[in-house]
Amino acid sequence: MMKLFEKIMMSMRMKSVLFFFLSCMVLSNCVEPFDFETEDFESILVINATITNELKNQQLVLSRTYRFEEDGPLKEQNAEVKILDDHDNEYLFNETSPGIYTSIEAFNAELGKEYRLSIKTENGKSYISAVATLPQESAIDNLYPKRMFNDDDLEGVGILIDSFDPTGNSVYYRYEYEETYRIVASLWVPRDLRDVLIGNETLMIETIEYTPRPIEERVCYNTRVSNEIIITNTTTFTEDRVTEFPVKFINAEDISVADRYSILVRQYVQSREANQFYETLNRFSQSESFFSQVQSGFIAGNIISESNTGENVLGFFDVSSVSSKRIFFDRSDLISDLPQFSPGCDRIIPVLREEETIENYNIRLLGFIQAEEFRFFEEYRNSNPIDGFFAFVRRGCGDCTEFGQSIVPDFWID
Known part of the structure; x- marks a missing residue:
């Protein structure tokens, strides 16, 4: 998810540059080389924080937005990070690598408890999240590959998922995946x-x-991690059932399905507020056109600055229940007759x-x-x-x- 926040900030910067070049085209007099520098830059704290019902050392990422002429996000280092619950428990985090904070002790979010995220940065600013609770858990019923066409009429393999919560309490779902594939050098010689x-x-x-x-x-072998927002909900259905939801589509000519493929999918059940945040984030990240009706602006989450209530903070503190499943398949199982990567x-x-x-x-x-x-x-x-x-x-x-x-x-x- 951190890569997605980077993509959004890049999208904001690219729109500014596109506007500059469109203006040049209209005026027809931009012929001199120039060094582009960002003006009116606002350094915004970016927080990627999700804790789950898994018993593990929970992890979150802190960084800051960066200027167009800079290479990438700035890691927010030396912060004091902790999560508090309504039973007077504190879960402290250590910075295990620049900008990455891991809980000192393994713990899991529990039903019925309320959690808050607290951050104090090196420059003395404090940030606090809204209260979040653990939603109902819903297990993945089935994860499977299917030969299919995508919306661009390309043929390949769709990774589909089925899920059902008979209590009807899950409703809002988010997915992440980690795909691993085998590569065989066809002309290797000894x-x-x-x-x-x-x-x-x-x-x-x-x-x-x-x-x-x-x-x-x-x-x-190579592994790739999802960097897009994959969400769905069952609010318009008569029951809380996800059926044949496409988590991923893989073009038949992609290297990942040239031989043998595996994917681990994680299903997060999240709150309505978290779903709204990720929906907004997703719409923003997909607004590639300068003339899109989706206007650029700040995306508010559930984290605020205690030091300055007018300060912008990008991110959302999410407490989610998680279910995961892994599958394997060979190219020969589904698409052996289609053109493949070379x-x-x-x-x-x-x-x-x-x-x-x-x-x-x-x-x-x-x-x-x-x-x-x-x-x-x-x-x-x-x-x-x-x-x-x-x-x-x-x-x-x-x-x-x-x-x-x-x-x-x-x-x-x-």
């Missing part, structure tokens, strides 16, 4: 080329030799160019061997420079570490 120096103190010659290629470059695996064969000397050809050949973007694939024996001695492929075809890491996740099932 040997590689490397350049070496041979000779003695008076004469050194650069040549090439074969060397074993690490097996770790053949099969890799990094472009045509063979690249360095050959002797017209009027190129053998010395220059050898230098260029060594360049392919040393280059990070290529991997050796095969040798052509009894060949010559005109036809080429060696074939190379792009790194992603022969080395999976272009796209992931070779460490097998603990939860992975083949």
Whole structure:
């Protein structure tokens, strides 16, 4: 969710820049280069804070908005953070990495208790949230993949979810996911080329030799975390039932479904107020057009400054019940007949160019061997420079570490 707040702040900044360029187009006289600097900048505390009914070390993130010319959000460090309940319990947090605060003790939110977030920043300003309570828990009934088309008429795999609360008390749902996928280098070979120096103190010659290629470059894994708002509610339904709700759509040509795929989905049951906040946040993040009817402005949450009631604070203190489920599937289970991801695996064969000397050809050949973007694939024996001695492929075809890491996740099932 932190990445989403960053996206929104970037959207606000990009609209300002777009307005500047549109003005230039109208005036037709913006021809001089310029260094853009943000004016009237307001440093706003950004709070990403959700505690759940899971017994764990709860975590929240503090940062600040940043100027257009800056690289990214500023981490809010050295703050005093705690959560209070109405039974006089205090849960203290330590800063475990810049801007990330983790509770010293594991705890879980409980039904019937009221919770508040309290923050005191390094500059002495204090912030307090409204009271929040834990909503009814609702378990995920079913999580499953389905071959389908999306709204852009692209074919691929939809990740769908079913959920039902017979008490009718859940109503407002938010989803996050963590997807992990396997990558297999289709043109991995067990040997590689490397350049070496041979000779003695008076004469050194650069040549090439074969060397074993690490097996770790053949099969890799990568993980991506959701960075969009995924919400739904059952307020217009006759029962509190979520049916075939699309958590995610994956284009058939996406690398994540090139081999084997897994997704862990977390379902949050949240309050009506939290749902309204995330709905507003979602509308703002999707207003990509400068001429959109969704006007930019400040998004108020349930956290205020005790030091200055007029200060803007971006964020929401949320207490949610959580249910999670993980699934696995192979590409062959659903979409084996559709076009799939390819990094472009045509063979690249360095050959002797017209009027190129053998010395220059050898230098260029060594360049392919040393280059990070290529991997050796095969040798052509009894060949010559005109036809080429060696074939190379792009790194992603022969080395999976272009796209992931070779460490097998603990939860992975083949």
